[in-house]
Amino acid sequence: MALTRHAPTILLSGLGLLATVGSVRLANRYEYGRDRARHQVAFADAASSVMLALEREVTAQLGVVEAMSAFFRGSERVEAEEFRTFAAVFLERFPGLEAVLWLEPTPEEAGAPTRYGVRFAEPAGAGLAALDFGSRATWRAAAEEAQRTGSSVSVEGLEAAERPLSRVVVRRAREKEVPGQGAREEVAVARAGLVVASTHLDDVAALVLDERLPGVQAVGGVDLYLFTDWSQGPVAPLHVHQVDQHPSSPAPALTAAGAQEGVHAVHRIPIGGASVLAVVRPAAPLAAPGWSTLGVFVLLAGVALTGASAVAVATLVSRTDSVTRLVDARTAMLRSATWELEARERHLRAIVENTVDGILTIDDQGRICTANPAVERMFGFPVEDLVGQPVSVLMPEPHRGRHEGYVQRYRADRASRVVGGLNEVEGQRADGTRFPLELSVSALGLGDGPAFLGVLRDISERKAVERMKDEFVSTVSHELRTPLTSMLGSLELLRDGLLGPLSETASRMVDVAYDSGERLVRLINDILDMERISTGGLRLRMEVLDGTELLEAAAQANRGFADLHGVLLARELATGPALVLGDRDRLLQVLTNLIGNAVKFSPPGGRVLLSMVRTDGHIVVHVTDQGPGIPEDFRARVFQPFSQADATDRRGSGGTGLGLSIAKAIVEAHGGSIWFESAAPRGTTFSFRLLSAEGPVTAGAPT
Amino acid sequence: MSPVPRVLHVDDDPAIREVVRLMLEGIGGMEVDSVEGGPAALARASQQRPDVVLLDVMMPGMDGPQTLRELRTLEGCADLPVIFLTAKVMRREMGQLQQLGAARIIQKPFRARELVEAVRAAVEELRRAP
Numbered sequence: 001m002a003l004t005r006h007a008p009t010i011l012l013s014g015l016g017l018l019a020t021v022g023s024v025r026l027a028n029r030y031e032y033g034r035d036r037a038r039h040q041v042a043f044a045d046a047a048s049s050v051m052l053a054l055e056r057e058v059t060a061q062l063g064v065v066e067a068m069s070a071f072f073r074g075s076e077r078v079e080a081e082e083f084r085t086f087a088a089v090f091l092e093r094f095p096g097l098e099a100v101l102w103l104e105p106t107p108e109e110a111g112a113p114t115r116y117g118v119r120f121a122e123p124a125g126a127g128l129a130a131l132d133f134g135s136r137a138t139w140r141a142a143a144e145e146a147q148r149t150g151s152s153v154s155v156e157g158l159e160a161a162e163r164p165l166s167r168v169v170v171r172r173a174r175e176k177e178v179p180g181q182g183a184r185e186e187v188a189v190a191r192a193g194l195v196v197a198s199t200h201l202d203d204v205a206a207l208v209l210d211e212r213l214p215g216v217q218a219v220g221g222v223d224l225y226l227f228t229d230w231s232q233g234p235v236a237p238l239h240v241h242q243v244d245q246h247p248s249s250p251a252p253a254l255t256a257a258g259a260q261e262g263v264h265a266v267h268r269i270p271i272g273g274a275s276v277l278a279v280v281r282p283a284a285p286l287a288a289p290g291w292s293t294l295g296v297f298v299l300l301a302g303v304a305l306t307g308a309s310a311v312a313v314a315t316l317v318s319r320t321d322s323v324t325r326l327v328d329a330r331t332a333m334l335r336s337a338t339w340e341l342e343a344r345e346r347h348l349r350a351i352v353e354n355t356v357d358g359i360l361t362i363d364d365q366g367r368i369c370t371a372n373p374a375v376e377r378m379f380g381f382p383v384e385d386l387v388g389q390p391v392s393v394l395m396p397e398p399h400r401g402r403h404e405g406y407v408q409r410y411r412a413d414r415a416s417r418v419v420g421g422l423n424e425v426e427g428q429r430a431d432g433t434r435f436p437l438e439l440s441v442s443a444l445g446l447g448d449g450p451a452f453l454g455v456l457r458d459i460s461e462r463k464a465v466e467r468m469k470d471e472f473v474s475t476v477s478h479e480l481r482t483p484l485t486s487m488l489g490s491l492e493l494l495r496d497g498l499l500g501p502l503s504e505t506a507s508r509m510v511d512v513a514y515d516s517g518e519r520l521v522r523l524i525n526d527i528l529d530m531e532r533i534s535t536g537g538l539r540l541r542m543e544v545l546d547g548t549e550l551l552e553a554a555a556q557a558n559r560g561f562a563d564l565h566g567v568l569l570a571r572e573l574a575t576g577p578a579l580v581l582g583d584r585d586r587l588l589q590v591l592t593n594l595i596g597n598a599v600k601f602s603p604p605g606g607r608v609l610l611s612m613v614r615t616d617g618h619i620v621v622h623v624t625d626q627g628p629g630i631p632e633d634f635r636a637r638v639f640q641p642f643s644q645a646d647a648t649d650r651r652g653s654g655g656t657g658l659g660l661s662i663a664k665a666i667v668e669a670h671g672g673s674i675w676f677e678s679a680a681p682r683g684t685t686f687s688f689r690l691l692s693a694e695g696p697v698t699a700g701a702p703t
Numbered sequence: 704m705s706p707v708p709r710v711l712h713v714d715d716d717p718a719i720r721e722v723v724r725l726m727l728e729g730i731g732g733m734e735v736d737s738v739e740g741g742p743a744a745l746a747r748a749s750q751q752r753p754d755v756v757l758l759d760v761m762m763p764g765m766d767g768p769q770t771l772r773e774l775r776t777l778e779g780c781a782d783l784p785v786i787f788l789t790a791k792v793m794r795r796e797m798g799q800l801q802q803l804g805a806a807r808i809i810q811k812p813f814r815a816r817e818l819v820e821a822v823r824a825a826v827e828e829l830r831r832a833p
Contacts, residue, residue: 477792481812483718486716489726499725
């Protein structure tokens with residue numbers, strides 16, 4: 001794994017090193033080629049200077065014969081002293097000059113060869129004076145040719161056998177006899193004379209190379225090979241020399257052909273009608289290709305570049321690893337989130353599919369998008385058949401036929417009595433039977449997709465229970481009211497004297513019985529109301545009512561009760577319309593409860609004030625008594641069912657303890673509120689507020 | 704129509720029949736004929752043509768609504784004022800009774816004055832009818 005991760009770095013490093021090695025080799029070759037070219041140029045310079053110096057020196061030394069020939073050609077005779085002096089100058093001037101001779105050919109007897117005896121020789125004492133130049137055939141031939149042609153003729157030297165590079169040049173100086181001016185013993189007079197100069201070319205070469213010629217040192221010295229080419233035999237080296245500085249001196253012996261292989265320079269040096277082949281070679285060959293500066297630089301640069309690249313790749317790989325780890329971590333998180341979402345979706349699907357409520361989604365055209373199994377159980381349509389169908393297939397007539405109109409109206413103005421609320425509707429099963437439904441429709445607002453969510457609950461059983469309860473309540477009410485009717489009717493007849501006069505005690509007892517009977521009726525009515533309120537069955541018949549008239553009717557209805565308690569009912573009514581939207585019977589029931597309480601708790605001779613004001617679009621009704629006020633510890637329970645401030649209070653004996661809680665429920669069912677203000681020990685005001693239907697209300701004077 | 708209103712009261716409870724008769728005769732000065740059930744009421748109505756019928760709702764055999772429907776089929780009784788006397792108090796039930804065409808619905812228990820005034824009002828309406 002780690003090897004795989006580092007493979008790019010290793011591969012790049014290997015390739016980089018290979019490229020570096022290749023580049024180094026190329027750089028070294030380039031440097032070597034450049035050095036070789038420079039070396040060749042330098043060698044050419046060095047060789048040229050060597051050749052020029054050698055030719056110049058050879059020409060100068062052998063030029064002795066020319067000079068002396070020219071000198072003695074114009075002289076009448078050649079004297080020994082003069083010759084010696086002249087020759088000594090040249091010998092001193094040219095160290096390579098071995099000897100200078102003056103030959104005078106002497107004719108022998110007829111037919112005999114000419115004798116070329118040495119007349120003068122310098123340096124003296126070298127045994128040269130007795131030398132017969134004609135004793136050697138090559139010399140004789142040279143002397144004869146020189147005498148005949150008048151040109152310089154070169155031939156092997158005096159010590160040719162020992163020193164092959166010794167050369168002799170012969171030149172004719174005089175060609176006719178000069179008549180004698182008198183006998184002088186010390187002056188030799190010859191008819192003809194030849195000048196001979198002998199020299200050693202290796203000495204000349206040594207002189208030349210010892211001059212430290214320019215350029216020679218720069219190429220590390222040169223080897224000088226001199227070959228004769230005047231003989232017809234094989235070319236053989238005459239001389240080999242090498243600069244002293246060269247560690248491998250002397251230079252290896254080479255043939256003329258071998259000397260002309262490789263780097264070399266050739267020059268032909270003329271010597272007395274012949275010539276010497278001079279070959280110059282570099283003493284030390286150019287060093288083999290090795291490390292060059294450029295190569296070292298390329299190596300360092302290549303290694304540095306390879307290292308930097310490897311580091312960069314390693315960093316990149318490391319960063320890639322980090323990114324990979326990050327991606328893996330994110331992938332794991334996403335996978336975990338996906339699992340969680342899937343689990344949540346399964347959870348939600350399980351809820352949707354197992355709930356007893358039907359759940360539908362509906363598009364904005366009123367078509368069913370999805371339906372859960374409860375819908376199928378509820379309506380008897382397979383879910384797959386419902387999808388795509390208008391939701392009205394689940395409705396009975398007339399809603400089925402009108403539903404398309406509902407949908408169009410909703411799309412137009414977004415106004416609906418169904419969307420956003422809980423409604424009891426009727427559904428129709430696949431077999432055509434109808435059943436009650438509780439329907440909740442919500443706008444989803446998802447943009448694309450379903451526009452509405454509908455939750456359906458089959459309330460058939462609940463409705464059946466409600467009907468049973470209604471029947472029970474109705475039956476109980478009937479069974480209680482029927483005997484109460486005959487009982488209260490009889491007592492009323494007795495009380496009113498229609499059945500004859502009663503004694504005072506009997507009359508009082510009839511009143512007690514009648515009041516108890518009425519209390520029983522009120523109790524029954526209140527219990528029925530409480531049952532309706534607790535089950536949400538309190539239905540209001542809303543209509544626009546005149547508050548003034550409503551208050552008047554309430555006062556009228558309770559006037560008898562107030563008179564019975566010796567309490568004055570006063571009214572402070574609004575002038576003009578004071579319209580409210582409400583259920584007349586239920587609002588009268590609220591007023592009756594409040595007025596009844598106020599009367600009961602007012603002292604005899606006291607006053608109960610009914611007033612009504614309009615504020616901020618509301619109608620507020622006040623019922624104020626002059627009673628003892630509500631005890632502090634009872635105020636929190638005033639509107640609770642079956643609550644009475646003092647159960648032993650005689651004035652409260654006619655109440656059921658339900659009136660105020662029923663009044664509160666009725667007012668709140670109208671969207672209003674009810675409250676009280678009590679200034680114990682005197683006076684309490686109960687108030688309730690209803691929404692005004694229209695028109696301003698102003699307070700009027702008491703009547 | 705006689706100057707004294709003739710009232711046919713139908714109720715299966717004899718005590719209530721007696722109390723109602725005393726109220727209407729004693730206070731209202733009316734003539735009251737009481738029967739205990741629907742069939743008897745139909746027979747009496749076809750014979751005597753009362754001015755007003757007081758009809759109990761819950762009765763064994765033929766109940767009040769059924770009696771009313773039968774009554775309307777009798778000759779001369781199509782517009783006969785009928786006042787239901789009922790111990791039912793549910794609004795749904797009250798609405799159903801109104802749909803039957805009753806002139807009044809009086810809840811039990813009722814006061815004598817309330818009953819008498821309701822009968823008188825029904826008689827007056829009948830007399831004013833063309």
